[in-house]
């Protein structure tokens with residue numbers, strides 16, 4: 001079957017409206033969020049249900065055509081765009097948005113993979129429960145994408161990454177068979193944990209079509225505070241202090257550099273930082289509990305008062321209302337949003353042991369300045385998880401094109417610094433096509449071989465999102481590792 005026959009047969013099976021072929025319809029699916037990767041697609045398929053996903057994969061297999069699953073396309077690693085040179089079939093799950101069951105006794109939501117993360121959070125709230133994965137892209141990113149990237153976000157500190165919330169999955173395999181693994185058990189040690197193999201696999205092992213998600217008791221009390229700290233080292237000390245005093249109720253601890261806040265203020269032109277003076281480093285922290293009527297605001301005031309006396313912080317404001325709390329988070333998320341689609345900012349997503357975060361910020365700052373002296377470091381994010389996004393702003397006046405020519409060496413400098421400190425080149429955004437070479441530099445031959453075995457077992461013909469993470473017959477693995 002050639003490509004034309006494939007499209008004809010697919011339209012006959014799924015209907016005209018489910019298979020897009022007009023260039024004007026394809027464009028949006030051919031590029032990533034940052035417009036860094038742009039690859040023509042043969043067609044975009046929008047199945048209505050799991051069986052239609054399976055039928056598409058079976059037909060694609062017959063035609064020998066690779067498929068790329070697409071969620072909300074908010075990923076930062078170019079995973080939902082075909083690799084260069086391949087005319088791929090994009091399978092978008094955007095029409096698969098049903099919440100199948102919500103069970104507040106078992107504390108489980110079973111849903112289609114195309115529903116957004118924000119909608120799942122709302123569905124949990126509607127039955128007085130809480131789905132804790134949360135980040136700036138949640139209004140658009142889908143549950144399938146969350147699972148395929150093992151998304152992290154702002155509450156990993158307390159609740160863990162996406163992986164921790166998956167009880168079961170339904171997956172269309174490379175053969176076109178459907179694996180119904182939608183179990184909702186808390187304890188199941190009956191052999192290998194197959195669902196976890198698909199978490200973080202970025203569409204390279206199968207297409208997630210539904211998930212059983214574990215929900216938590218809804219937090220009833222929350223308190224957030226913005227603190228000015230003299231340095232990342234002091235932020236780390238503050239983290240230990242709050243952790244020792246608030247224990248497991250500490251749910252977020254985020255680093256905000258002045259350079260990032262400035263980007264947000266410039267973009268919105270409205271929001272003021274609610275601290276009396278200008279500070280180079282700030283921390284946004286939050287505590288939450290599902291026990292009602294606990295005075296968490298008072299608790300934070302006591303902890304931060306003590307920290308002020310010990311000169312760990314220079315100033316602090318505790319949010320006293322929901323609106324004040326939301327304004328603090330808008331500041332934090334605004335830093336990510338201001339950079340999300342900017343071509344004058346190079347994104348980064350490394351992790352190091354929490355104890356090494358301040359050292360990492362210092363060393364990475366020196367490393368990128370050695371590559372290009374006037375770049376603007378924007379190290380922000382999940383300091384409590386050791387996951388600082390060490391983003392890099394272009395030197396003032398430099399064009400996006402010139403800046404892009406330095407990207408490989410600047411990114412390599414950040415990754416190398418993280419590795420020297422025992423860290424990872426990808427904390428929560430995945431590998432996609434962005435970090436293929438970095439992965440090969442970071443992993444041992446044994447690790448890369450084990451990944452290839454897995455890929456070979458699940459997708460021997462390399463039709464599931466090829467060119468991402470690792471390939472069955474891996475051409476990149478054979479090349480010299482490059483920056």
Ligand SMILES: Cc1cc2nc3c(=O)[nH]c(=O)nc-3n(C[C@H](O)[C@H](O)[C@H](O)COP(=O)(O)OP(=O)(O)OC[C@H]3O[C@@H](n4cnc5c(N)ncnc54)[C@H](O)[C@@H]3O)c2cc1C
Nearest residue numbers: 071072073074075079135136137142144145148152203208
């Ligand atoms: C402003 C902003 C802030 C963000 N903050 C964070 C953050 O704090 N933490 C974080 O982890 N991420 C963050 N992200 C990144 C992003 O939102 C996550 O990576 C998200 O989980 C991707 O979901 P998606 O549906 O958009 O996936 P896509 O981008 O569409 O796809 C990502 C990968 O998953 C694969 N995939 C998608 N759907 C499926 C499926 N059903 N089955 C199999 N494979 C599939 C794709 O092929 C691709 O490889 C942020 C993004 C934005 C825009």
